[in-house]
Amino acid sequence: MDAKPQRAILLVRISDDKAEDAKGVGRQEDDGRALADRLHWGIAEVLIENDTSAFKRRKINLPDGTTGLRTVRPKFRTALDMLASGERDGLLAYDLDRTARDPRDLEDLIDVVEQRHIPVQSVTGSLRLANDADITMARVMVAIANKASRDASRRVARKHVELAAEGKWNGGGFRGYGFTRKGMEIIPEEAKVIRDIAAWVLDGRSLNWIKDVLNRLRVPTVTGKPWNARSVRSVVTKSSVAGLRAHRGEIVGPGQWEAILDRATWEAVCATLAGRVRTVDLTLKRWLTGVLHCSQCHREISGAQGNGGPRYWCSTPHGGCGKIAVNAAKAEAEVERQVLDLITRPRVLERLDHISRSEVTDDARRELADDEGQLKQLAGMWARKEMTLGEYREARKIIEDRVKDSRALINASAPRALRRLLAGDVRANWATLSAADKRDVVLTLVPEGYEVLPHDRRRGNPFQPERLRPEHVTTAA
Ligand SMILES: [Zn+2]
Structure with missing residues (x-):
């Protein structure tokens, strides 16, 4: 085991998954060669896995005679063959937990490593396979990364909103x-x-x-x-x-x-x-909070107690311009009228029905429970010193990012509110919705909310419904 490989393989990836593959192939190769120098390894072969979506999954014949989609990693397989035959004597992967994303790939690699005592290293440091503890760790990491890749598409949109809001992406x-x-x-x-x-x-x-x-x-x-x-x-x-x-x-x-x-x-x-x-x-009891925006300064307007009863006001204490205010009950009645008019149109109903059948929140809930269980397991492994702090952190971060996504999806409760609304008489159901559910339904129909225009004084005091202007009614086409 002490002999340093002098004919090792360096395995790098091209991926179209920008979030996890910000480094170009050239950079990966540079980092890989630098690590090889530090370890006194010789690199004899650089293999580039094309991991872009076009190459990711292919239909193949399975042993039981059926066909199925499998992740195909030809270069990874080439590397295994070369290691098994003794043609190459070490494997340095840029990020092995993602390269061997399918647990079956990893098991094959572990077999080769155990049979031929081949050293394996990764630039990101996430995987070595030098002993039983490493191998256990590798299995955990690959299982985690594997799950992450399957879930990725479902979470993408939500995730980007979250990350942008938090200023995390650089x-x-x-x-x-x-x-x-x-x-x-x-x-x-x-x-x-x-x-x-x-x-x-x-x-x-x-x-x-x-x-x-x-x-x-x-x-x-x-x-x-x-x-x-x-x-x-x-x-x-x-x-x-x-x-x-x-x-x-x-x-x-x-x-x-x-x-x-x-x-x-x-x-x-x-x-x-x-x-x-x-x-x-x-x-939040005033359900148009989060729905109305000031037409003058574009801030969100929230419900507040005013001199003439509850109102929505672009409040100066909250940094607003103070210029726009509207009677809360009348504004709510007007938005309600517009919403009921929209949701009783067949095409809108159809679209809402489609959204309401989205099971994404149930999935997210299941996933959240899974992930929270996994975090506990990881914490246990760390406490028992079965993994290093670095490994623990890395694994935890993958899961925690997913936990955050699941929470965001669960909080996006529109499907639940819509199911309640659409079961039977829509108008009658609307009246029974909670404030939060009404808000969710409105924001499903009018994602950008409503702008509140100034009161036209020339026309006297009566409430002017046209002051509430919906922005982008997406489902009303
Ligand atoms: Zn304002």
Whole structure:
């Protein structure tokens, strides 16, 4: 085992899965050769697996006489053959857990390794197969990665929304705002922005106000997209900002990096923002919260108690312009009238029925339970020292990303609300929906919500229904 392979294979991948394959083949090869030098290995062969979708799955004949779709990895198979025949004496894969994504591939590789005592390494460090513990770990990682690939398509859309909102994507992988991706070193300009945000929050400024200031100053986000309330909240409340490590939402101890905010400041910021969430939740009783936008300043308008009863107001305390207000009951009645008019049209009904039969939330719920079980297992393996902290972190991150997606899907409760609405008399059912369900239905029909135009004073006081203007009614075609 001590002999260093001098005729090893370097296996790299071309993939169209940008999220996991930001590095080009050339770069992968450079990294692979650099690792080979460090290990004193000689590379005799570079194999490039074409892992783009066109090559991913093919129909093949199975031993039982049926046909089935299988992931085909010809270069991986070539590598196995060369290793089995002794033609090559080591395997260095860029990211082995993804290269051998099918557990069957991995088992074949393990067979070869065990028979011929061939060393295996990967640049990303996720897999070695040097001993039983490594092999156990490899099986876990491949099982996890394999599941990730099957689920990928279903989660993609949702995921991108989430990531963009959190400012995580930097085109070459993920990093948290304020820190470098590798080594978690502080990026001074971003750290300053985080400290400014913290000061503003403690000063009573709204997330929307802060978002506007940052956008006006053209402060870049990690994604390059403009700031929004969620990304502002996210960058300042992450535990890493206070130099703390979190696991499943709970602080588990100090991180290995420097803090941007001291712990007391960070806790005060989180508490302040949490307090605001509670007040927003009360306004959720007014179901058009999250649906209406101000036509003057384009902020979200939320329900509030006004002098003349409940109203939706572009509230100045929440950073709004204060210019737009509308009677809550009348606005709700008008949107309700428009929605009922839409959903009783056959074509719209048909489309809604299709959405309502989407089982994605049930899948997500099952998946969430699976994943939470798997996280527990992993934590157990780590506690029993069956895996290193690095391996634990890596496996955990894959699962945790998926947990987040599942939660997002579960929260997208439109299918459930629609099922309730469409079972029987639509008009009668509408009246029984909860505020949250009504909101979901409206946002399914009118994803961008409604704009509220100014009241035309020349026409006196009566409510003007045309002030509520739907944006993009997608299902009404
Ligand atoms: Zn406004």
